[in-house]
Amino acid sequence: MSQLDAKIPQGPLESKWSKYKANQKLVNPANKRRLDVIVVGTGLAGSSAAASLAEMGFHVYNFCIQDSPRRAHSIAAQGGINAAKNYQNDGDSVYRLFYDTIKGGDYRAREANVYRLAEVSNSIIDQCVAQGVPFAREYGGTLANRSFGGAQVSRTFYSRGITGQQLLLGAYSALSRQVGLGKVELFTRHEMVELVMIDGRARGIIVRDLVSGKLKRFSAHAVVIASGGYGNTFFLSSNAMECNGSAAWQCYKKGAYFGNPCMAQIHPTCIPQHGDQQSKLTLMSESLRNDGRIWVPKKIEDAEAIRAGKLRPTQIKEEDRDYYLERRYPAFGNLVPRDVASRAAKERCDAGYGVGTGQAVYLDFAEPIQRLGKDVVTERYGNLFQMYEKITADNPYETPMMIFPAIHYTMGGLWVDYELMTTIPGLFAIGEANFSDHGANRLGASALMQGLADGYFILPYTIQNYLSDQIQVPRFSTDLPEFAAAEKEVMDKINKLMNIKGKQTVDEIHKKLGQIMWEYVGMGRDEAGLKKAIELLADIKKEFWTDVRIPGQAIDLNIELEKALRLADFIEIGELMAHDALDRAESCGGHFRLEHQTPEGEALRHDDLFAYVSCWAYQGENKAPVMYKEPLDYEFIERTQRNYKS
Numbered sequence: 202m203s204q205l206d207a208k209i210p211q212g213p214l215e216s217k218w219s220k221y222k223a224n225q226k227l228v229n230p231a232n233k234r235r236l237d238v239i240v241v242g243t244g245l246a247g248s249s250a251a252a253s254l255a256e257m258g259f260h261v262y263n264f265c266i267q268d269s270p271r272r273a274h275s276i277a278a279q280g281g282i283n284a285a286k287n288y289q290n291d292g293d294s295v296y297r298l299f300y301d302t303i304k305g306g307d308y309r310a311r312e313a314n315v316y317r318l319a320e321v322s323n324s325i326i327d328q329c330v331a332q333g334v335p336f337a338r339e340y341g342g343t344l345a346n347r348s349f350g351g352a353q354v355s356r357t358f359y360s361r362g363i364t365g366q367q368l369l370l371g372a373y374s375a376l377s378r379q380v381g382l383g384k385v386e387l388f389t390r391h392e393m394v395e396l397v398m399i400d401g402r403a404r405g406i407i408v409r410d411l412v413s414g415k416l417k418r419f420s421a422h423a424v425v426i427a428s429g430g431y432g433n434t435f436f437l438s439s440n441a442m443e444c445n446g447s448a449a450w451q452c453y454k455k456g457a458y459f460g461n462p463c464m465a466q467i468h469p470t471c472i473p474q475h476g477d478q479q480s481k482l483t484l485m486s487e488s489l490r491n492d493g494r495i496w497v498p499k500k501i502e503d504a505e506a507i508r509a510g511k512l513r514p515t516q517i518k519e520e521d522r523d524y525y526l527e528r529r530y531p532a533f534g535n536l537v538p539r540d541v542a543s544r545a546a547k548e549r550c551d552a553g554y555g556v557g558t559g560q561a562v563y564l565d566f567a568e569p570i571q572r573l574g575k576d577v578v579t580e581r582y583g584n585l586f587q588m589y590e591k592i593t594a595d596n597p598y599e600t601p602m603m604i605f606p607a608i609h610y611t612m613g614g615l616w617v618d619y620e621l622m623t624t625i626p627g628l629f630a631i632g633e634a635n636f637s638d639h640g641a642n643r644l645g646a647s648a649l650m651q652g653l654a655d656g657y658f659i660l661p662y663t664i665q666n667y668l669s670d671q672i673q674v675p676r677f678s679t680d681l682p683e684f685a686a687a688e689k690e691v692m693d694k695i696n697k698l699m700n701i702k703g704k705q706t707v708d709e710i711h712k713k714l715g716q717i718m719w720e721y722v723g724m725g726r727d728e729a730g731l732k733k734a735i736e737l738l739a740d741i742k743k744e745f746w747t748d749v750r751i752p753g754q755a756i757d758l759n760i761e762l763e764k765a766l767r768l769a770d771f772i773e774i775g776e777l778m779a780h781d782a783l784d785r786a787e788s789c790g791g792h793f794r795l796e797h798q799t800p801e802g803e804a805l806r807h808d809d810l811f812a813y814v815s816c817w818a819y820q821g822e823n824k825a826p827v828m829y830k831e832p833l834d835y836e837f838i839e840r841t842q843r844n845y846k847s
């Protein structure tokens with residue numbers, strides 16, 4: 202398919218979604234019972250979708266890797282979820298949330314999708330409150346809000362620093378109700394390892410039972426991928442260890458296009474790397490930037506003395522501190538978007554002003570503690586401070602935290618149209634697994650919003666438009682040859698891996714992959730580096746397929762085999778990311794090409810050349826992928842250079 206149809210409804214921005222809903226095809230209740238839907242994933246996107254679809258009457262199979270849906274990576278989300286409620290009366294509106302999100306994404310997202318996201322954002326809060334999610338409240342009982350980067354209003358709803366956990370408990374309770382009613386069949390510790398296609402449509406999946414190691418077949422009328430992002434390609438990231446891109450990658454290899462793979466978000470406030478033996482990085486929530494102030498020493502000799510352990514940050518006088526975000530971006534200060542804050546931190550560290558190992562800056566709470574009192578700061582951020590102290594053995598109430606940017610979120614993913622359907626009929630993708638509504642950069646608190654919007658309020662409508670044509674299609678037998686062929690493909694791959702019997706562990710090779718990705722496809726990229734990365738990644742691929750060692754048995758609980766299957770895909774995802782980054786000879790959002798920057802070091806877009814979604818199509822083993830373009834037509838807003846200074 203070279204012609205991409207995003208299926209964006211005609212008409213004014215404000216009425217596109219209501220017009221779509223008024224005209225879409227529906228499935229009547231009696232027919233819903235006869236239709237099966239597979240949902241892969243139980244994070245916020247997957248569990249909200251599975252619960253909603255079952256509540257509507259469909260029969261749902263729901264899968265996750267963890268031993269409980271509640272352990273999906275969404276549980277880690279700390280800071281909050283956006284919505285345009287305007288409780289603060291500070292000027293917020295659906296239009297302003299739409300505008301900030303489009304602008305924050307550096308004009309590389311679809312207008313219609315983002316407007317719809319802003320439009321349904323308010324319903325998400327109502328739904329979650331009805332489920333009992335304990336959002337923070339003001340003294341009078343109304344829901345409280347705080348600010349996140351890239352916005353001048355307070356629109357972020359939160360439950361202290363455990364918002365993702367609380368939202369997931371809400372979705373999980375809705376899911377559990379449907380499991381109890383028998384409408385959702387839940388399979389924990391089951392990993393999708395292949396997509397099954399029949400006559401060009403998605404009709405099922407092969408899963409590996411992670412406890413017994415056995416392969417199992419499932420058929421359905423439609424398949425929904427809600428398997429999260431692929432940030433762990435970089436090995437070190439803020440993502441949970443089990444986050445992976447394999448389900449999406451299997452769909453890509455079966456013909457689904459992959460959108461904007463190179464667009465990975467870097468988060469500015471991770472706890473810096475402290476050694477070689479680490480397998481993940483810990484995020485400190487962006488909400489800390491509401492009150493915390495970011496600085497490095499003004500004088501290079503002070504930075505050197507701090508690094509040598511001869512000076513403590515508290516000994517640096519106020520006038521000798523460089524609050525570089527407040528200095529460079531007076532209008533947004535410490536609340537500039539993540540890409541801007543990350544680049545600025547790297548710039549200061551590269552210039553020699555970094556603290557700690559040299560790859561860190563301070564996030565300081567001395568001033569807010571003095572202004573608000575320790576109790577208020579504890580009330581707002583107490584659990585984050587506790588977490589920081591447990592990890593670093595440093596008390597952030599007394600000395601400033603140290604932070605540094607790290608890979609956090611992937612804006613790329615399976616390409617989907619307005620209905621959230623991929624280029625494979627019957628295959629849908631939601632949440633972080635799709636290329637989503639974020640453009641080149643995701644503003645804080647908008648991933649939870651998008652995952653829940655997709656699962657609760659968008660997919661339940663749009664999937665009916667597809668399923669209404671499937672009501673005559675009887676349930677598929679998993680004895681069909683297509684299932685046998687897909688299962689054989691997986692078994693062959695597993696046997697091949699088990700028989701390599703090389704010398705390196707999966708993690709050793711994954712670390713090498715991560716180093717290449719961070720150095721050449723990370724925060725700053727250039728043409729020469731990206732070309733080199735493509736060569737190095739081909740070498741890593743060879744190394745993996747000739748030298749990895751997987752102990753144990755294939756048909757058994759085997760965590761090393763699980764990791765190896767995912768790493769095989771991460772290596773190829775890395776290659777696609779490098780190809781995409783090489784094509785995009787501009788800087789936009791989190792994607793910074795060193796050759797394309799303004800004299801002040803800001804991202805320089807080339808709207809005349811790159812106002813498109815890059816949609817990559819798989820061409821077969823060892824063949825270069827082909828890219829198709831979905832042009833991004835801006836009908837309703839004017840693209841401008843992003844400005845957070847005034």
Ligand SMILES: Cc1cc2nc3c(=O)[nH]c(=O)nc-3n(C[C@H](O)[C@H](O)[C@H](O)COP(=O)(O)OP(=O)(O)OC[C@H]3O[C@@H](n4cnc5c(N)ncnc54)[C@H](O)[C@@H]3O)c2cc1C
Pocket residue numbers: 241242243244245246247264265266267270273274275276277278279280281282364365391392393394427428429430439440441444445447448484609610631632633634645646647648649650652
């Ligand atoms: C530390 C941290 C803090 C964050 N804080 C915020 C925040 O404050 N606000 C915000 O908006 N965003 C935040 N984010 C981003 C946000 O949490 C994620 O983008 C979002 O939760 C992703 O949800 P999801 O449902 O798409 O995927 P996930 O929650 O990652 O769920 C994926 C699901 O798919 C399953 N799965 C994966 N592969 C397979 C397979 N092959 N077979 C079967 N099952 C599979 C997993 O078991 C899991 O159930 C944060 C992210 C991190 C890392």
